[in-house]
Amino acid sequence: MSNRVLNVENLTVDIPLATGVLHAVDDVSLHVDRGETLCIVGESGCGKSLTSLAIMDLLPKKAIRRLSALDLGGESILEYSEREMSDVRGNKMGMIFQEPMTSLNPSFTIGNQMIETLHRHKNMSGVAARDLAKKMLEKVGITAAEQRLGQYPHQLSGGLRQRVMIAMTLLCEPELIIADEPTTALDVTIQAQILLLLKELQTEFDMGLVLITHDLGVVARIATRVAVMYAGQIVEEGTAQQIFENPLHPYTRGLMGCIPVPGKTKRGEPLGSIPGMVPSLIGEFTGCRFADRCDLAKTVCRQSDIRLRDPKTKIQGYRCVHEVKDLANNGVA
Amino acid sequence: MLYYTLKRLALAALVALTVSFISFGLLYLSSDPAIAMAGETASDADIEAIRQLYGFDRPILVQYFDWLQRAAAGDLGKSYYFRTDVSALIGERLPTTMTLGVCAITFAILLSVPLGVAAAIRPNSFIDRIALFLSVMGQALPSFWFALMLIIFLSVSLRLLPTSGSDTWLHFVMPTVVLGYYAAPAIMRLTRTGMLEVLSTDYIRTARAKGLRPWVVLFKHALRNAVIPVVSLAAVQFGFMLGGSIVVETIFALHGAGFLAWESITRNDLPTVQGLILVFSLFYIVLTFFADLLNAWLDPRIRIN
Numbered sequence: 001m002s003n004r005v006l007n008v009e010n011l012t013v014d015i016p017l018a019t020g021v022l023h024a025v026d027d028v029s030l031h032v033d034r035g036e037t038l039c040i041v042g043e044s045g046c047g048k049s050l051t052s053l054a055i056m057d058l059l060p061k062k063a064i065r066r067l068s069a070l071d072l073g074g075e076s077i078l079e080y081s082e083r084e085m086s087d088v089r090g091n092k093m094g095m096i097f098q099e100p101m102t103s104l105n106p107s108f109t110i111g112n113q114m115i116e117t118l119h120r121h122k123n124m125s126g127v128a129a130r131d132l133a134k135k136m137l138e139k140v141g142i143t144a145a146e147q148r149l150g151q152y153p154h155q156l157s158g159g160l161r162q163r164v165m166i167a168m169t170l171l172c173e174p175e176l177i178i179a180d181e182p183t184t185a186l187d188v189t190i191q192a193q194i195l196l197l198l199k200e201l202q203t204e205f206d207m208g209l210v211l212i213t214h215d216l217g218v219v220a221r222i223a224t225r226v227a228v229m230y231a232g233q234i235v236e237e238g239t240a241q242q243i244f245e246n247p248l249h250p251y252t253r254g255l256m257g258c259i260p261v262p263g264k265t266k267r268g269e270p271l272g273s274i275p276g277m278v279p280s281l282i283g284e285f286t287g288c289r290f291a292d293r294c295d296l297a298k299t300v301c302r303q304s305d306i307r308l309r310d311p312k313t314k315i316q317g318y319r320c321v322h323e324v325k326d327l328a329n330n331g332v333a
Numbered sequence: 334m335l336y337y338t339l340k341r342l343a344l345a346a347l348v349a350l351t352v353s354f355i356s357f358g359l360l361y362l363s364s365d366p367a368i369a370m371a372g373e374t375a376s377d378a379d380i381e382a383i384r385q386l387y388g389f390d391r392p393i394l395v396q397y398f399d400w401l402q403r404a405a406a407g408d409l410g411k412s413y414y415f416r417t418d419v420s421a422l423i424g425e426r427l428p429t430t431m432t433l434g435v436c437a438i439t440f441a442i443l444l445s446v447p448l449g450v451a452a453a454i455r456p457n458s459f460i461d462r463i464a465l466f467l468s469v470m471g472q473a474l475p476s477f478w479f480a481l482m483l484i485i486f487l488s489v490s491l492r493l494l495p496t497s498g499s500d501t502w503l504h505f506v507m508p509t510v511v512l513g514y515y516a517a518p519a520i521m522r523l524t525r526t527g528m529l530e531v532l533s534t535d536y537i538r539t540a541r542a543k544g545l546r547p548w549v550v551l552f553k554h555a556l557r558n559a560v561i562p563v564v565s566l567a568a569v570q571f572g573f574m575l576g577g578s579i580v581v582e583t584i585f586a587l588h589g590a591g592f593l594a595w596e597s598i599t600r601n602d603l604p605t606v607q608g609l610i611l612v613f614s615l616f617y618i619v620l621t622f623f624a625d626l627l628n629a630w631l632d633p634r635i636r637i638n
Contacts, residue, residue: 058541082547090544097542102535106634107557116553117543152633168543 005176005208006032006055006093009069013050013232016062020282024050024063026232029308032176032208037199039219039240040212041255042229045278048212049098051229052178055210056095057085073175091121094169098181100162104153110137111149114168121172136167140197159190163197170201176208183218195222216259220244228252231278231289234308238316248318248327250294288320296322334636337629345622352614353404357397359610360603365389369603370413409608414600419608423590427612429499430582430589433508434574440513441520442567449524450556453532464525468518480511480584497586508585512578516570523566527559534558561631568624569617576613 013025025047032038040048053059055070057080070078072092080088089095097103105113114133118124124132130149137145140163153161162182169177179198183191199222202209213219219226223240228251236249247253251274258272265271276293279285287302288294294301300321308319320327360366367384368375375383384390388399403410409419445468452464487507488496498504531537532555540554575590582592590609597605629635 056542058538086541086544086546088544089542095542097535097539099535103539105536105540105554105558107632108554109633116545116549120543120545120549152637154634155637165539 003033004031005034005073007071011054012066013054014064023281024232028234032210034208035206036224037209037211037222038225039223040227040229041219043214046229047232048229049180052180052212090117091172092174093176094174096165096169096179096182098184100158100165103165104161106153109150109152110164117171136170140167158186162194173205178210180212232281236318242316249320250296251290341622341625345618349618353401356607356611357400359607410604412602412605414602419604423608423612426590426593429587430591436505436509437512437574438571440509441516445517445521446524449521450528452525453528468521471514471518476511476515476580477584483507499587508581512574512581523563527562531555531559561628564627565624568620572617572620575616
């Protein structure tokens, strides 16, 4: 059996608007192996969430999705009908959302919402389903699980609700979990707990995990590989070590420069930032999308679309016209 | 839930008491009841005699409690016009109105909720346009005109349905349609708005991400939350139908409570009007109470604090 849990090739998401077509995601290719954590990082609006929704085939109706390949567990699900996709969702791949406060239906008990997933995919009901739901709640560290099953979402705190979401996603033991900023809405102390939990469960269930975040601290702690997104494109991809120790793309380097380091960042000094604005993604765009904010920008950067390229390592790819040696020597941002 | 029910019950009782006071005061607001009862040709002595006979000379609060006591026991006084007990009079007319009200609200809900849901699933589609057209029509058409049109087409031209009366269920078809169609637009629009709002929530996305069947997402997860405001609205509409179907009852000569209200108002039959107002208000209060309970049952956030 293949180790590759998810393979996405050339994903494009266009959203037609009154003012033109919004090219929200452009030529994104990803893959995740069993037991691997791929972190997708990037600022708000860079297409991270749409990428994850596109993989789940849960995009808003008017969004147009194009892909050249979409494989889950070695099987192509690209041509799946809506019905077949719904058999896969929540079963072979699950998703955890950003907002635990609103992601559960307020009108049904936790137990009800967990058991319906089991009923849908595993044809389980009654005591067996309830027991499994209870077991999963305990697994994600929820005490008094039996009692929680009978409670409604509004009776639980944000951290607990997110644990419930995780437990619910794990019920059918999916091969892949996509977590879209699962800790953004939570308290800092809870954030760490939830991340650790995700990491533990991933090892235990031997799943692929796609973690979408804009928090580089999170990435440093749990990523195996990192994909950096900017304005709808992946601008750099590599192992966590490569990205943190040897970032190549000027945007990644700028991003790293924004992290305050205790001891290195002087008190009273302004925190690092990347000057300029993200370009509008409405309408056609040629050339490097980061060019306007890049210190190394040349005429050639704006002349044609830049392809993601693999330097000699063959693992770390980056989307820039410059050579590795030029980038490494240049202190950007 | 018990606490919530008791709280609502207490509230309902207080509202009922207030309403009873207002409805009692109505008799005095218009004119001196003794003069009204005695008639135009009565002498001052006659009026005074009536005033003493009916106890109008006592303090108003005493009269109120006396009246309330009798009203609670089912005695709403005697009708000036019919010279019979008001409660018997109303009791005689209520079944017709109730039948019409129940039929009409059922028709309105059966028409508007599915249409509202269908419109929300595909906004701006053909079915949404049809729903919009039907609701604008329902809102704009005066009931009496619509009723007359139905009579002309269905009764006079096609001879399918009887024009007036309340003898068989066929007599109730047109009144039901007219009254129900009048209430449908608001329910339909509220269902549509509610569904649209709920369908864009995070928990619907979660339900879809869990791979649930579309109809489960729609009818279990979405509709359950979308109908909560609709329940309150339908209760008010139903209350309106039980009391205010004067136009419809008059046109179709259904001798119901609405028709009685119209008759009594034109005849200055104050005790009857007073009794009807009390009964209609109680309907509203009871319906609101049940709507609150239904909402609490639907929405655990109301039920469990």
